[in-house]
Amino acid sequence: MTIKDIAKESGYSVSTVSRVLNNRRDVSPEAKKRISEIVAAYNFIPNNNAKHLKQSTSKNIAVLVKGTSNMLFANIVEEVQKMLEETKYSAEVCYMDEDKNEVEQALILCRERKPMGILFLGGNPSNFKEKYEQIEVPGVLITNCGKELPFENLSSVSVDDIAAAKKALYTGHIGDGKIFVYNVDRVVKIRTGEEDFEALEDVE
Numbered sequence: 001m002t003i004k005d006i007a008k009e010s011g012y013s014v015s016t017v018s019r020v021l022n023n024r025r026d027v028s029p030e031a032k033k034r035i036s037e038i039v040a041a042y043n044f045i046p047n048n049n050a051k052h053l054k055q056s057t058s059k060n061i062a063v064l065v066k067g068t069s070n071m072l073f074a075n076i077v078e079e080v081q082k083m084l085e086e087t088k089y090s091a092e093v094c095y096m097d098e099d100k101n102e103v104e105q106a107l108i109l110c111r112e113r114k115p116m117g118i119l120f121l122g123g124n125p126s127n128f129k130e131k132y133e134q135i136e137v138p139g140v141l142i143t144n145c146g147k148e149l150p151f152e153n154l155s156s157v158s159v160d161d162i163a164a165a166k167k168a169l170y171t172g173h174i175g176d177g178k179i180f181v182y183n184v185d186r187v188v189k190i191r192t193g194e195e196d197f198e199a200l201e202d203v204e
Contacts, residue, residue, distance in 0.1 A: 015153040060092040062115035066122030071196040
């Protein structure tokens with residue numbers, strides 16, 4: 001019997017089982033009762049060696065960047081590094097190709113580097129649905145919305161582009177028009193030849 005077995009039988013995530021075993025308070029009474037019943041039924045004893053290993057993990061926060069040409073990501077990474085410099089943590093930035101699976105890469109990072117948490121820049125939500133339950137450390141989606149992903153250890157910080165556009169353009173009069181939403185892969189400023197983030201800056 002392992003933590004994953006308990007998670008499967010209880011219907012709760014691995015991270016929830018872990019919180020119950022560590023007597024954390026941020027667990028619902030229903031989850032705690034169900035998991036505790038299974039633990040008692042199987043006489044499950046947590047592996048203290050594994051717990052000690054987890055407690056001795058690094059103070060690194062992994063920043064997993066999908067794609068190397070996005071200038072917006074570069075600016076976000078720079079700001080994250082500046083913020084972490086003022087804390088006891090440090091950023092470990094990992095770049096990956098666009099066609100790679102970011103969750104599989106995160107699993108490798110967790111095994112080999114044991115980060116305290118993971119920040120995801122870019123990614124495909126479907127990848128998270130398939131394998132994110134195997135990740136126990138906290139994760140944050142910075143450029144995608146994680147509202148529809150059912151993982152207690154996954155949060156998101158994103159901008160609702162449509163809501164922002166509605167607020168900016170709404171007048172309440174006939175003729176407000178419609179908003180057409182498309183994904184933009186590349187921006188080029190014709191006059192200067194600047195691309196991507198630089199092309200969006202109005203600096204002369």
